[in-house]
Amino acid sequence: MKIAIPVDEQNLESNVCPSFGRSPHLLFYNTVTKETYYLDNTAVASQGGAGIRVSQVIADHGVRALITSRCGENAEKVLRKSEVLIYKSIPGTARQNIEAFVAEQLILLRDFHPGFHGHEK
Amino acid sequence: MKQLLILSGKGGTGKTTIASAFIKLSGAKIYADCDIDAPNLHLIMAQNIEPKRTAYFGMPKAEIDIDKCIECGLCKEKCRFEAISNANGFMVDPYACEGCGVCEAFCPVDAVSLKPAIAGELVLYADENKVFSTAQLKTGSGTSGKLVTEVKRHLRTRASPDTKLAIIDGSPGIGCPVIASLSGVDMVLIVAEPSISGINDMERIIKTAETFHTKIGVCINKYDTNLSNTERIEEFCKENGLSFTGRIPFDPEAVAAINNGQTIVDVDCPAGAAAKEVFCNTMKLLFKESNAAET
Amino acid sequence: MKSKGVRIAILSGKGGTGKTLVSVNIASIAGKSVYVDCDVEEPNGYLFFKPDNVREEIISVKIPVIDEDQCNGCRKCVDFCKFNALAFIKNKPYVFEEVCHSCGGCMLLCPEKAIREQEKAIGKVQVGVSGNVRVYTGIMNAGEASGIPIIKNLLEKSILDNTFPVFVDCPPGSSCIVMESIKDADYCILVAEPTVFGVYNLSMVYDLVRLFNKPHGVVLNKCLDGENPAESFCVENNVPILGRIPFENNLGSLNSNAKIATRESERYKVLFSSLLETVMKEVLHETTINP
Numbered sequence: 244m245k246i247a248i249p250v251d252e253q254n255l256e257s258n259v260c261p262s263f264g265r266s267p268h269l270l271f272y273n274t275v276t277k278e279t280y281y282l283d284n285t286a287v288a289s290q291g292g293a294g295i296r297v298s299q300v301i302a303d304h305g306v307r308a309l310i311t312s313r314c315g316e317n318a319e320k321v322l323r324k325s326e327v328l329i330y331k332s333i334p335g336t337a338r339q340n341i342e343a344f345v346a347e348q349l350i351l352l353r354d355f356h357p358g359f360h361g362h363e364k
Numbered sequence: 365m366k367q368l369l370i371l372s373g374k375g376g377t378g379k380t381t382i383a384s385a386f387i388k389l390s391g392a393k394i395y396a397d398c399d400i401d402a403p404n405l406h407l408i409m410a411q412n413i414e415p416k417r418t419a420y421f422g423m424p425k426a427e428i429d430i431d432k433c434i435e436c437g438l439c440k441e442k443c444r445f446e447a448i449s450n451a452n453g454f455m456v457d458p459y460a461c462e463g464c465g466v467c468e469a470f471c472p473v474d475a476v477s478l479k480p481a482i483a484g485e486l487v488l489y490a491d492e493n494k495v496f497s498t499a500q501l502k503t504g505s506g507t508s509g510k511l512v513t514e515v516k517r518h519l520r521t522r523a524s525p526d527t528k529l530a531i532i533d534g535s536p537g538i539g540c541p542v543i544a545s546l547s548g549v550d551m552v553l554i555v556a557e558p559s560i561s562g563i564n565d566m567e568r569i570i571k572t573a574e575t576f577h578t579k580i581g582v583c584i585n586k587y588d589t590n591l592s593n594t595e596r597i598e599e600f601c602k603e604n605g606l607s608f609t610g611r612i613p614f615d616p617e618a619v620a621a622i623n624n625g626q627t628i629v630d631v632d633c634p635a636g637a638a639a640k641e642v643f644c645n646t647m648k649l650l651f652k653e654s655n656a657a658e659t
Numbered sequence: 660m661k662s663k664g665v666r667i668a669i670l671s672g673k674g675g676t677g678k679t680l681v682s683v684n685i686a687s688i689a690g691k692s693v694y695v696d697c698d699v700e701e702p703n704g705y706l707f708f709k710p711d712n713v714r715e716e717i718i719s720v721k722i723p724v725i726d727e728d729q730c731n732g733c734r735k736c737v738d739f740c741k742f743n744a745l746a747f748i749k750n751k752p753y754v755f756e757e758v759c760h761s762c763g764g765c766m767l768l769c770p771e772k773a774i775r776e777q778e779k780a781i782g783k784v785q786v787g788v789s790g791n792v793r794v795y796t797g798i799m800n801a802g803e804a805s806g807i808p809i810i811k812n813l814l815e816k817s818i819l820d821n822t823f824p825v826f827v828d829c830p831p832g833s834s835c836i837v838m839e840s841i842k843d844a845d846y847c848i849l850v851a852e853p854t855v856f857g858v859y860n861l862s863m864v865y866d867l868v869r870l871f872n873k874p875h876g877v878v879l880n881k882c883l884d885g886e887n888p889a890e891s892f893c894v895e896n897n898v899p900i901l902g903r904i905p906f907e908n909n910l911g912s913l914n915s916n917a918k919i920a921t922r923e924s925e926r927y928k929v930l931f932s933s934l935l936e937t938v939m940k941e942v943l944h945e946t947t948i949n950p
Contacts, residue, residue: 261520265517288421289742290508290509290510291743291804295746296743298746299737302747303747317757317758321746324748324753325749354577356547374675375701376675376676401831401833401834402672402674402860404673404856407855407856444763445762459838462762464762465741465762465764466763466764466767469739469767470767503833503866503867504870506835536674536701537700537701537831538701538801539700557915559914560706560916561915561917562915564701568701572801575802589912590916593915616883619854622854622856
């Protein structure tokens with residue numbers, strides 16, 4: 244299955260980005276084929292609704308599980324309705340998180356923070 | 365790294381005065397001013413390094429190409445924000461424009477386009493020893509959670525593994541910039557003022573902060589200006605399970621220190637002494653391990 | 660003195676300098692007048708006025724509602740939205756109300772006419788009376804992104820009430836909500852406190868009023884003996900000083916107990932009357948030479 248991780252750099256040794264909505268890049272990994280690819284996160288430029296937008300991208304790419312340290316309520320709604328499971332990341336690199344996920348050592352994220360809107364006015 | 369955010373609800377209660385004192389007392393090397401509309405921390409935390417300034421782009425603004433415009437008026441008709449006028453040919457008021465793109469989508473001759481617009485400036489003071497991240501919103505611009513998020517991003521990216529504490533001076537109100545500043549902080553310290561307005565505003569900001577499930581502490585500044593209201597606030601904290609971290613008297617010597625560009629703990633004064641106690645109580649609360657697993 | 664219908668905005672840049680103190684007290688002393696509280700995130704004026712006969716109006720914004728049966732899943736609305744308020748989930752658009760800016764774009768662009776609009780409450784406007792003052796208060800619901808629609812409604816209502824002078828108590832800062840509040844003002848009073856923070860923020864709001872060509876003057880509040888950086892600023896920039904309010908325990912005490920000083924004390928009645936007189940003279944002068 245395909246999983247996604249917000250990352251600061253486009254490589255597997257990158258740390259997991261503490262921000263989900265505004266992480267610079269997204270890592271996509273296929274646990275079966277081990278195929279890896281990256282996308283720039285277009286939500287970074289958004290004034291508001293960044294979490295919603297990045298969740299849309301993740302859902303559109305057929306991701307089944309997201310690994311992140313934090314997630315907003317609005318993003319969670321998009322992901323949940325799109326049947327993407329959200330796992331809590333562990334400290335360490337993206338690679339370490341992928342390994343932990345495959346070994347079924349990650350737990351589901353339970354805490355979702357309110358949106359910050361980032362409205363212009 | 366633990367992040368402490370200082371908020372108040374009402375303006376003028378003493379956030380920056382207390383934030384600067386805490387920075388001095390803790391020796392914190394990483395701090396930020398998230399009051400992007402009216403930043404003040406840089407006036408106290410005297411900087412001897414040239415900051416890096418970056419333009420901040422807000423929502424794009426619509427612009428009408430007069431040469432292409434056929435004056436059909438469709439853009440003005442569709443605009444929900446009264447941002448288009450035709451007093452002198454069709455023009456967009458950049459202050460009213462919210463960058464929604466409806467005018468651009470409906471113009472039959474492609475005369476309208478959204479252009480990037482500078483809404484402020486990010487200012488970063490950084491050397492091997494410290495990082496001070498702040499920003500200034502351009503006059504008349506829309507307040508933005510995004511700019512606050514940008515200010516805070518530097519705290520993370522510049523922190524080293526042994527950075528223990530980051531202090532964030534927040535903004536008044538309860539709107540987007542405040543909400544953006546609340547994200548990811550470990551504790552909020554509310555600086556309350558013992559006036560009816562101050563209490564009213566404090567209650568509103570506490571309501572907002574509580575939705576983030578962070579630790580909340582409350583302290584009272586200028587407490588001796590109204591002892592009965594001070595008591596009311598302390599009662600309120602008890603009744604609502606909020607940690608009360610202390611009280612600071614009104615002190616003309618403190619005002620003078622600030623006006624001289626010093627923090628209130630740089631001089632020997634009653635407010636400074638009281639601030640030291642509030643600081644200790646706040647740090648105790650911030651670094652206390654909670655019973656639940658750390659998120 | 661002819662002060663029919665004049666609209667005066669009181670602003671400060673920095674919070675806590677005394678906008679509400681000044682606006683509440685000069686409205687109280689001005690004979691019949693109107694007070695408008697545009698600080699919709701943290702309104703305070705009503706705490707002083709304690710108005711009677713309060714009528715309330717809920718303020719709403721339009722939020723899109725998708726008719727899933729009519730929707731053909733083309734995604735035009737989701738792709739158009741600049742605010743990321745629409746997500747495409749399981750082949751249908753989903754609306755995130757708090758992120759929506761009510762621009763109406765999605766509804767206008769939908770080829771199947773599958774989107775209509777629904778009102779969502781974001782706050783309220785209260786109108787009441789306190790002695791000689793008609794009090795308009797705007798209150799934004801906590802968690803809402805923008806108070807602009809509430810401020811617009813407040814100002815529209817108060818424009819209709821234009822037989823008497825109108826005093827607009829603005830939000831702190833110099834952002835767009837402040838700009839909205841001073842839009843139709845004939846004159847702006849900038850309230851300054853004698854601290855370096857106060858002056859820094861005074862300079863920002865000073866830039867704002869000049870940007871919008873508003874005649875303006877400064878009231879120096881919390882004046883103590885000794886150097887006053889705000890006064891120096893005014894002198895350096897040729898900004899008229901309308902008056903000085905001393906830093907006094909009594910005044911502070913009355914204010915912190917939400918009492919209107921001009922209604923409680925002869926001294927402050929005199930002080931604010933004199934300030935009002937100076938303000939009105941300036942306003943008259945400015946509005947006759949710059950109609």
